[in-house]
Amino acid sequence: MRRNPKDFEATHRRLSRRAVVLGGAQLAMVGALAFRMRHMQIEQADQFRLLAEENRINVRLIPPKRGEIYDRFGRVIAQNSPSYRIIIVREDAGDVDQVIGRVGRLITLDPKETERALAEMRRSPPFLPVTLADQVSWEDISRIAVNAPALPGITPEVGLTRFYPRGGDFAHVVGYVGPVSDYDLSQLQDPEPVLRIPRFQIGKVGVEAREEQLLRGQAGAKRVEVNAAGRVMRELSRREGEPGADLQLTIDANLQGYVQARLGNESAAAVVMDCRTGDLRAIVSSPTYDPNLFVRGISVGDYRALTEHDHRPLANKTVQGIYPPGSTYKMMTALAALEEGIIGPEDTVWCPGHLEVAGRRFHCWKRGGHGHVNLQNSLKQSCDVYYYDLAIKVGIDRISAMARRFGIGLRHDLPMSAIAEGLAPTRDWKFATYGQKWLIGDTANSSIGQGYVLASPLQLALMTARIASGRAVVPRLVRSVNGVERSGDPGEDMGLDPRNLHHIRQAMFAVSNDRRGTAYGSRIIEDHHRMASKTGTSQVRNITAAERAAGIINNADLPWNRRDHALFVNYAPFDNPRYAVSVVVEHGGGGSAVAAPIARDITLQALYEGTPPLSAYPAKDRAEVQARQERLYRERPDIRTDGRNRA
Template sequence: MQISGRDSNRYQTFTRRAALLAGVQGIAFIALAGRMYYLQVLKTDQYRMLAEENRVSMRLLAPLRGDVVDRFGRVLASNRQNYRAMLISEQTPDVEETLERLSRIVEIDDFTRKRIMRDIGRSPRFMPVTVAEDLSWDQFAQVNINEPDLAGILPDVGETRDYPYAEEFAHVLGYVAAVSEKDLEEAREEQPLLKLPGFRIGKEGIEKTYDRELRGVPGSSHVEVNAYGRVIRELAKDPGKPGAEVVLTLDLDVQRFAWERLKGESASAVVMDIHSGDIVSLVSAPAYDPNQFNMGYGTAAYKELLESPYLPLMNKSLAGMYPPGSTFKMVVAMAAVEAGISPSQRVVCPGHYSLGNHDFHCWKKGGHGAVNMHDAIKHSCDVFFYDTAKRIGIDAIAEMAKKFGLGQTYDFEVPGEKAGLVPTPEWKRGAKGEVWHQGETVIAGIGQGYLLATPLQLAVMTARIANGGLDVKPRLTRAIGGELLPIKPPKPVGISEAAIAVAQGGMNGVSNEPGGTAYRSRIPEPGMELAGKTGTAQVRRISRAERLSGVLKNEDLEWRQRDHALFVCFAPYDAPRYALSVVIEHGGSGSGAAAPVARDIMREVLTRNPVRPQAKTPSGGPNSSRAG
């Protein structure tokens, strides 16, 4: 049979298409075979590992948090066993019913219920969620006994932070608490660790400052899981590395003594080594129990803390800002000497100082008579310092104040440090848009007016006077992880020996010479003599009618209207080693309220001598003043 020309062309076209299709299919088969060879032969090890990873899961383990100890190795913050009840929601048909049954053994309030339901909602159903912590042994035993009737409840023994000296060290150590949503957002790379049940992070104080060091390195657990991610068995475990030990400069005994001495007051005390800057004691009263923040403060208890007029949540030693009152007079005296005023020059105090048509009053109604610089500090004569401040000017006073640590922060290890305020004409112009008045210079001469200082700054000021004018800075940490932190040698602030001698001698007169404002609070034991300065800071303006009536007794006023009581000192006078500041809010006079407390604390410091060889090597606008 013959094929026509047209049919012949069609046949040839079909043949070419069939061959092309066969070629494409052949290429596709070769590519598929090559891909299969690549995956099954060349990549067999990689995909075997991936398959194994689907079967074996690695889970983080929270490391043991490091201890915080005092300078002699005594534990201030550590860990203890935490009896708790966990809930695995997939193992109970009714979470609410399970919680209701558990509440017959352990109290579960509405706030806790909401928190549990929130945690369940953001975790896989097979993951345990903390229901109750810090159970007593009896409660934990009852949970174990009733476990068959508590579907989904898992009794567990974990670790929790413990503060054996809770209130005494609360403002220094701070506390740890549960991870918040904000914490998770700020630490995206660490979310797996932060989401672990019961994990805590530092929220305040040393716990916050050294949170990373104390936290340690997380461990891991290799477990075999099924297709749903549920654990079948544990294959291997790495416990991780515990957190580093942090050694503080504090002395446990001195801290506890100072706390007991200030108990019942709204007050603070700071003890500092004048050479190294080591803080031996830092107390703020009243305080709170950091253990409660760890386990969760109740709503009513936390509200009580917030509403207390004594502000127990505030670290007054760092954040309390007070007019320094007469404790500032040494700074003015040194500025006067540096300005060329002779310490022997006398000023007559008739009981008031007139500037224009305004009188600035001395705390002593009849006046002190003619006094020189030493006597003015010793008797705390206001008129002498009114006159001196006017003569040298506010800029000279402010410059000297800054040399002695006022109006600044020190990068202190505990968060919340305030800078206080050393006012100048430039500051007032910028902050208030007003010009500086000479009367403001006069009142600054006795540590009143805009001038503000924290108890820590007053301790630093006193330390620099005691050590001869070296810019020592406070520090709270001696070692981290067994490594001692270096101490930066202090440098001279740039002041003459004559100016320092006036300040030191005047403070000696205050405490050790008859007639001194703190003579009754001296330490009579030889070798323990302290040199100090009283201070009384007004918190309200005294009216002319009140002054004329003579009724100015603090005890007759509402607590908030009473004067603050202050005292600063160093000891021993002949061989200075420690500086101390005490501030008692609304305590009345510095000589009557603050000086006796400071004397007792300083005597305790000198008796215990915290700088003795270490017992353990680190292992891991008012216009006047009352009596100063």
């Protein structure tokens, strides 16, 4: 059937419109694509070029060199030492077990380290290097290098690791470093990328931890070319990082070593402080441990031996340990009374051997009593009744306020770990802590450094330094950073009546230099080095009425952990104070018998900047002192110095 020409024209018009629409749509799409291609190729070219470059070039961090730590005379305390290790790359090694077997025939491999390396290889990409052996000797590295053609995938490398040449002498002060752990990262809100470098070391305790930001430095970076699988092909450029800052401490390493040796195996602590500047010349906790054990990860056996030791070698007793200060606290009670005008230096108290307080009998250490005693005799003979009576008149709040002025009950800002605050108790403190009222018996106990009163060896040394100088000296541990000295704080005048301080100093002088003084047996007889001091003995158990009636059990007959703590504080020379010393011997017994001889030896070692002459000791002690010195120097020849050659 022949179509009508009009129908044909209509159909042609419809097809033409569709073609135009379709062509227009195609043209629009091509135009959009062209515009997008122009936008991407021209306007966004730099962005895509950067993305392409990042696919080809990686930026990798270079660990910074950690700052080193020195003593006040420039002796190295913490240093960076070369550490040789052997690296294996799984994809280059081929048969890993066979290659490791060849390495094992050349050097000794730790089976546990080998297992660890194999486990790490199984969970890592085949092209990533894994440490097979760490801290190997130069001889082992040489054997591996010579046999390199037969050891595919094996590479010897050298890096830096921390080393503490003084061993345990500074373990509680400087601390140690160790690899970054998941726990370390969890404690940081935004960890720096450098902390994710495998086996990167950071400070864990002590100065290493507290001054981490200074010691760590800034990481460098290198640009390396990698292929599509991420394997490094070559290094394109390198930017070295900034090394960490070097720190110089106020401590004299030789004196520190001597104090450590002198404390021996005692569970004890000793602090030597410069009375004029607050510089810590020695701060020692005993027993100690070797911090080098922790640098690469301590073994389970070694760690258990430290944690299960009854003398707690991991604890820093100088700042972390807090003890009832015993009779060393009596100067605080006396100063509070003198400043309030409640008692004069010649006023006396009758001591019959006890004092009745609120229906309870508080005993003096001397069962028969001391009779009439004034301020000087009360300190010289350490009469307890005098201070019971004094404290009841003064009140606990005034005594504690005085103690805080001298540094007790405060946390001092030093770059050390777990610094304890101690306690100078008040009425409000007891109610807030226990919900109980303060009792008059609490005041009597506190007056002689028992009851709730707690102080660290650092605080006792600071208290003594402030008594000696009359100034609020501030303890200082870091002397300089990168050779720039940190300003010390000699402290302002204590604002006390100079006459009252004079009376306390004279009484402390009598403790060591009067025949009836409790520390007369441990005196210094060189006139220009004589010391002022105070003995202390703090109870760790209650003595019952039945035991008093039957006779108090001697410390030597008690288990070690039931014996009294022995304490001693002193400063010297008396007429020109240079050093303040505190010694605490846990469960040592009496302060005059145990702590005082140790403190005297330490004081003389500090004053003479080395071995003191035997003429500084009483004649009766010289043979014993000489034998002890010879024994210490045989065991620790590195601590022997005559003061003219401190290095």
